[in-house]
Amino acid sequence: MLVGLQRVIGDHLTAIVNTGDDTTMYDVHVSPDVDIVTYWLAGIADEARGWGIRGDTFEVIRGLSELGLETWFSLGDRDFATCLFRTERLRAGDRLSAITDDIRRHLGVPARILPMSDDRVATHIVTRDGRTLEFQEYFVKERCAPEVAEIQFAGIEHAAPADGVLDAIERSERVVVCPSNPLLSIAPILALDGVRGALRSHPRVVAVSPIVGGAALKGPADRLLKASGRDASASAVASMYDDFVNVFVIDEADGEEAAKVEAMGMDVIVTRTVMADGSVSERLARELLA
Amino acid sequence: MLVGLQRVIGDHLTAIVNTGDDTTMYDVHVSPDVDIVTYWLAGIADEARGWGIRGDTFEVIRGLSELGLETWFSLGDRDFATCLFRTERLRAGDRLSAITDDIRRHLGVPARILPMSDDRVATHIVTRDGRTLEFQEYFVKERCAPEVAEIQFAGIEHAAPADGVLDAIERSERVVVCPSNPLLSIAPILALDGVRGALRSHPRVVAVSPIVGGAALKGPADRLLKASGRDASASAVASMYDDFVNVFVIDEADGEEAAKVEAMGMDVIVTRTVMADGSVSERLARELLA
Numbered sequence: 001m002l003v004g005l006q007r008v009i010g011d012h013l014t015a016i017v018n019t020g021d022d023t024t025m026y027d028v029h030v031s032p033d034v035d036i037v038t039y040w041l042a043g044i045a046d047e048a049r050g051w052g053i054r055g056d057t058f059e060v061i062r063g064l065s066e067l068g069l070e071t072w073f074s075l076g077d078r079d080f081a082t083c084l085f086r087t088e089r090l091r092a093g094d095r096l097s098a099i100t101d102d103i104r105r106h107l108g109v110p111a112r113i114l115p116m117s118d119d120r121v122a123t124h125i126v127t128r129d130g131r132t133l134e135f136q137e138y139f140v141k142e143r144c145a146p147e148v149a150e151i152q153f154a155g156i157e158h159a160a161p162a163d164g165v166l167d168a169i170e171r172s173e174r175v176v177v178c179p180s181n182p183l184l185s186i187a188p189i190l191a192l193d194g195v196r197g198a199l200r201s202h203p204r205v206v207a208v209s210p211i212v213g214g215a216a217l218k219g220p221a222d223r224l225l226k227a228s229g230r231d232a233s234a235s236a237v238a239s240m241y242d243d244f245v246n247v248f249v250i251d252e253a254d255g256e257e258a259a260k261v262e263a264m265g266m267d268v269i270v271t272r273t274v275m276a277d278g279s280v281s282e283r284l285a286r287e288l289l290a
Numbered sequence: 291m292l293v294g295l296q297r298v299i300g301d302h303l304t305a306i307v308n309t310g311d312d313t314t315m316y317d318v319h320v321s322p323d324v325d326i327v328t329y330w331l332a333g334i335a336d337e338a339r340g341w342g343i344r345g346d347t348f349e350v351i352r353g354l355s356e357l358g359l360e361t362w363f364s365l366g367d368r369d370f371a372t373c374l375f376r377t378e379r380l381r382a383g384d385r386l387s388a389i390t391d392d393i394r395r396h397l398g399v400p401a402r403i404l405p406m407s408d409d410r411v412a413t414h415i416v417t418r419d420g421r422t423l424e425f426q427e428y429f430v431k432e433r434c435a436p437e438v439a440e441i442q443f444a445g446i447e448h449a450a451p452a453d454g455v456l457d458a459i460e461r462s463e464r465v466v467v468c469p470s471n472p473l474l475s476i477a478p479i480l481a482l483d484g485v486r487g488a489l490r491s492h493p494r495v496v497a498v499s500p501i502v503g504g505a506a507l508k509g510p511a512d513r514l515l516k517a518s519g520r521d522a523s524a525s526a527v528a529s530m531y532d533d534f535v536n537v538f539v540i541d542e543a544d545g546e547e548a549a550k551v552e553a554m555g556m557d558v559i560v561t562r563t564v565m566a567d568g569s570v571s572e573r574l575a576r577e578l579l580a
Contacts, residue, residue, distance in 0.1 A: 027317075027378050057347045063371020067396045077367045081353025088317050106357045 001178040001208060003040055004281025006111045008289060013111035014168040015041070018180075019096070020123035020153055020188040023136050025073045026064060028083035029090055032136075033185065034100055034115050035082055042107035050218065052076045072141045097162040114168060116189045119159035123184060126150040135184075144220040148227045153188045161192045169198040176288055177207035177245065179273065181221040182237050183228060199244035206247040206288050208273055209234035213253040217274065235260040242266060249273060249288065291468040291498060293330055294571025296401045298579060303401035304458040305331070308470075309386070310413035310443055310478040313426050315363045316354060318373035319380055322426075323475065324390055324405050325372055332397040340508065342366045362431045387452040404458060406479045409449035413474060416440040425474075434510040438517045443478045451482045459488040466578055467497035467535065469563065471511040472527050473518060489534035496537040496578050498563055499524035503543040507564065525550040532556060539563060539578065 006013050018033045032051065039045035039053055046054045056076025065071040075083065082103060089099045095118045104113045123135040128147035138146060169175055180186055190196050199205055211234050216222040222232035230236040234250040234257045241248070242264040250257055251273040258268045275281040296303050308323045322341065329335035329343055336344045346366025355361040365373065372393060379389045385408040394403045413425040418437035428436060459465055470476055480486050489495055501524050506512040512522035520526040524540040524547045531538070532554040540547055541563040548558045565571040 026374060027381070057349050057367065059347050059367030060350060060371045060374065063368040064375055067371065067375045067393060069375060077347065077349030078353040081350045081357065084316060084350065085354055085357045085359060091317070103357060 001176070001275065001281055001284070002037060002111070003278050004275065004283070004285035005176065005289075006041055006109075007278065007282045008285045011110040011112070014114060014164075014172065015111055016114045016116055016165055016168065016189060018185045018188050019115045019117055020121050020184070021135050021139070022120070022122070023134060025075065025083075025136070026060075026069075026080075028080065028087045030073075030075065030083050030136075031086065031096070031100075031115065034096075034113065035079065038082075038100070038104050038107060038109060038113055041104070041109040041111050041113070044107070053078045073136055074140075095162070097164065112164075112168075114164055115162055116165060116195075117159040117192060118162045119155065121156050121159045121188055122154040123188065124152040124154050126152060139220075144223070148224055151183055151187070151224070151228075153191055156188065156191050159192060161195055165192070166194050166198050169195070169202060172202070173204065174289060175199060175202055175205040177205065177241060179208040179210035179217075181210060181216070181219055181224070182240050183221065183224045184219075196244060202244070203246065205245050206249060207238070207241050207245045208249040208284070208288070209237050209251065209254070211237055211254075212251040212274060233257060235264075238264055238266060249284075291466070291565065291571055291574070292327060292401070293568050294565065294573070294575035295466065295579075296331055296399075297568065297572045298575045301400040301402070304404060304454075304462065305401055306404050306406055306455055306458065306479060308475045308478050309405045309407055310411050310474070311425050311429070312410070312412070313424060315365065315373075315426070316350075316359075316370075318370065318377045320363075320365065320373050320426075321376065321386070321390075321405065324386075324403065325369065328372075328390070328394050328397060328399060328403055331394070331399040331401050331403070334397070343368045363426055364430075385452070387454065402454075402458075404454055405452055406455060406485075407449045407482060408452045409445065411446050411449045411478055412444040413478065414442040414444050416442060429510075434513070438514055441473055441477070441514070441518075443481055446478065446481050449482060451485055455482070456484050456488050459485070459492060462492070463494065464579060465489060465492055465495040467495065467531065469498040469500035469507075471500060471506070471509055471514070472530050473511065473514045474509075477530075486534060492534070493536065495535050496539060497528070497531050497535045498539040498574070498578070499527050499541065499544070501527055501544075502541040502564060523547060525554075528554055528556060539574075 002015050015037055017037050021033050022031045044053050046052045056078045060077050060080050061071050086099050096115045097118050100113050100115050125133045125138040126149045128149045210221050214232050225232045234254045238248045238261040248261050248266045249269045255270050261268045292305050307327050311323050312321045334343050336342045346368045350367050350370050351361050376389050386405045387408050390403055390405050415423045415428040416439045418439045500511050504522050515522045524544045528538045528551040538551050538556045539559045545560050551558045
């Protein structure tokens with residue numbers, strides 16, 4: 001979605017990105033959502049795999065594994081360099097948002113990329129069998145297998161939106177809530193002090209459903225929606241955003257959901273939302289911005 | 291030399307290794323001498339280059355460079371993994387000697403590898419033009435170009451030999467001082483409290499000259515000897531060891547030096563010392579141990 005938006009509006013785009021998935025691995029600060037957004041917008045993402053850099057090697061991980069370390073969290077060597085660069089700068093006292101900006105500039109990304117907060121927020125997954133897992137343990141190590149009882153954002157009550165986040169929302173002509181996981185990737189951003197209010201005050205907030213035909217195209221959004229007592233449907237996602245979204249975009253496969261969403265007071269666009277490549281996302285971006 | 295010795299006596303070999311070259315690069319603790327010894331003994335050293343691991347990739351460094359970092363100190367990705375492993379363990383409070391032992395075991399090295407000290411010693415180079423350089427700045431960044439006025443081992447007065455160093459010397463049947471740089475690689479070990487005394491008390495200390503035909507086969511030993519007011523000769527090296535070495539080994543090319551060294555009270559062996567491959571070093575090792 002962001003690739004399409006960047007194609008259309010270039011450096012007028014600001015991406016506000018979840019940092020709840022951030023963690024420390026192999027002594028470096030890993031910021032998976034910020035990095036994958038950066039790599040996509042730099043045109044170097046491993047699109048097939050969905051994380052990391054295309055053609056990256058994995059020698060650091062292989063070396064650590066040979067030395068007896070647990071290496072269930074894979075990280076390419078170039079990707080590692082990004083994390084190491086960030087870690088050095090964080091240790092020197094720089095803010096995550098400033099470092100992120102530096103990285104995207106060095107990688108030639110026109111859009112501004114804003115981590116949601118410079119404060120530490122950590123997504124924790126409480127499982128039905130009573131364990132509390134760090135997000136990456138749930139997501140990578142246990143491959144989303146455990147039944148989820150609760151999702152917690154540790155530190156969220158003391159976290160402020162990063163400088164520029166509220167301002168970007170308030171000054172933007174249009175806000176697009178990307179078809180990202182509503183419970184894992186959008187919820188932490190909305191939970192930050194002032195964000196939801198800024199979105200409510202904004203007259204042009206468009207959201208794209210991450211659920212198509214009752215399933216998430218990627219990741220565990222459908223299962224998590226069900227685990228939270230909701231349907232795995234576009235309208236269930238719409239109901240989570242109905243206090244601030246003006247236009248909700250659903251896929252052609254979900255035409256029958258339109259009435260339900262309209263009944264929540266939102267305008268609905270029914271269109272092709274499955275972004276198989278950059279040209280589809282560009283077309284969708286133009287539609288959202290029209 | 292160590293490869294040859296390990297071939298002959300296997301796990302009876304203990305290598306005591308300089309740590310004055312250690313430094314922090316890219317947020318990891320780099321221990322160049324310890325690592326290259328480990329890699330040689332594991333059979334994975336990049337023999338042509340003289341540092342790092344054969345076939346290693348350099349993607350982390352390339353990534354850091356793309357992000358705008360100075361990367362004059364090259365470090366392969368597998369090599370980086372070694373340093374990262376060490377750094378994590380050091381941060382967790384482990385001793386360098388314990389970590390080094392763990393690394394060599396994981397890499398299948400039969401010999402024991404002992405860093406000279408678990409305390410921090412840093413080799414500094416004072417140049418003729420009045421600058422004080424960290425060793426790697428002198429060695430790698432400035433490629434040994436500056437004229438050297440003085441070599442300092444910062445921290446040496448508070449550094450103790452690592453556990454096992456004095457014991458290894460005292461209990462060993464024979465001590466071999468390898469043909470390493472006497473001013474940079476051997477001197478810091480000798481400067482540690484108790485080491486020189488233990489060597490003096492040992493009846494069978496053999497040293498191999500690192501100078502052949504007036505030149506160092508590798509590195510700046512010849513230039514540093516001259517800068518320190520000595521000749522670049524086997525006998526000049528012998529004179530630095532004459533209080534503790536019993537047998538001094540010089541190359542066939544330096545036969546005319548034998549009398550000078552014998553006059554210092556040492557026995558002399560004249561033999562082929564240029565170790566073009568493992569079989570030559572094995573032959574030399576057998577000769578030293580005979």
